[in-house]
Structure formats: C-alpha cells, structure tokens
Amino acid sequence: MTEPERRPTVAGTLMAHAPEETRVIGSRLATLLEPGDIVLLAGPLGAGKTELVKGVAEGLGVDEVVVSPTFTLAREYEGRLRLVHVDVYRLDTAQELLDLGLEDLADDGVMVVEWGDAVAGLLPPEHLEIAIDLADDESTRTLTFTPSGPSWGSRSAALGAVLGGG
Numbered sequence: 001m002t003e004p005e006r007r008p009t010v011a012g013t014l015m016a017h018a019p020e021e022t023r024v025i026g027s028r029l030a031t032l033l034e035p036g037d038i039v040l041l042a043g044p045l046g047a048g049k050t051e052l053v054k055g056v057a058e059g060l061g062v063d064e065v066v067v068s069p070t071f072t073l074a075r076e077y078e079g080r081l082r083l084v085h086v087d088v089y090r091l092d093t094a095q096e097l098l099d100l101g102l103e104d105l106a107d108d109g110v111m112v113v114e115w116g117d118a119v120a121g122l123l124p125p126e127h128l129e130i131a132i133d134l135a136d137d138e139s140t141r142t143l144t145f146t147p148s149g150p151s152w153g154s155r156s157a158a159l160g161a162v163l164g165g166g
C-alpha cells in the first residue's frame with residue numbers, strides 16, 4: 001500500500017530576529033526559485049516584506065539596490081533570474097493590477113508581490129505565500145510559508161531545507 005501524498009498547506013515557519021535574518025531567509029529562498037514562480041508576501045506595513053525581497057534579490061545575484069516599489073507598483077531587476085518586484089498596496093482597483101500585465105512580466109522571471117494575499121484571486125493559483133507577523137518586540141518576525149501547486153509540491157524537500165536552516 002502506498003502512502004497518500006502529503007502536501008501540507010503550511011510548509012513551516014521561521015523566526016527572524018533582525019532585518020539581516022529576514023534578508024538571509026530571502027537569499028536562501030532565492031536558491032530554489034525557478035522561472036515563472038510567484039511569491040506572495042502578506043503582512044502589515046513595516047513587517048519586513050521589502051526586506052525579504054532585498055534578500056531574494058541578493059540571492060539571485062542582483063547588483064542593483066532594491067527599493068520599495070510602493071509608488072511605481074513594479075520594478076524589475078536582472079539576476080540569475082529576472083526579478084519582478086511588485087507592491088500592490090496603492091492599487092485601488094483590480095483593473096489597475098490587470099493593466100500591469102503581471103502574468104506576462106513574470107513569464108521568464110520570478111515575481112514577488114507585496115500585499116500579494118490581497119490579489120491572490122487575480123493571479124495564477126500556483127504560488128508560494130509568505131506571511132510575516134510582527135511580534136511584541138521591535139525586531140522579531142515570524143515568517144509562515146504556504147506553498148500551493150504541483151511545482152512547489154515537487155520542491156517541498158528543498159523548501160524544507162530552507163525552512164530547516166540546514
């Protein structure tokens with residue numbers, strides 16, 4: 001008898017005790033990113049979403065300085081893979097998001113969307129969501145990883161290694 005396939009909704013959580021730790025998590029995650037990946041970042045203002053993207057950029061070998069795309073909505077960077085960094089915080093309508101043509105932007109690159117949980121319904125269902133929670137102290141964050149879809153299922157061991165720190 002074969003074991004039923006296990007595909008947990010939550011892959012795991014990580015604590016980051018300083019901005020540098022959040023960036024290291026991002027750069028470790030970058031090692032397993034593939035073209036077409038979508039990473040949705042959830043969490044309140046100041047949670048560390050942009051900090052995490054800076055780490056992803058570092059891990060992808062992006063030389064440019066990553067700045068928050070809050071006013072520009074989307075910025076692109078060249079690395080091992082093209083990084084498309086989107087922040088939908090200021091979007092008023094779903095149409096504005098559709099106008100950005102995100103699906104095309106992300107085709108051959110990796111798209112990371114701040115406030116992505118708010119627009120998940122408008123994006124392809126396969127993605128990795130990372131929710132960042134603030135603790136009571138200034139500098140501790142909890143990152144909860146929730147992968148969806150077959151390509152993340154097949155990378156669950158690699159993701160587990162990132163989450164396990166090993």
Ligand SMILES: Nc1ncnc2c1ncn2[C@@H]1O[C@H](COP(=O)(O)OP(=O)(O)O)[C@@H](O)[C@H]1O
Pocket residue numbers: 016017018019020021022043044045046047048049050051052068114138139140141
């Ligand atoms: N563990 C941590 N991880 C990420 N950021 C942290 C952490 N501790 C403190 N910070 C600070 O919190 C702020 C996060 O800002 P930012 O990444 O722009 O948040 P967001 O994009 O979610 O609004 C930064 O000023 C950063 O220095």
Ligand SMILES: [Mg+2]
Pocket residue numbers: 049050068087114
């Ligand atoms: Mg931000």
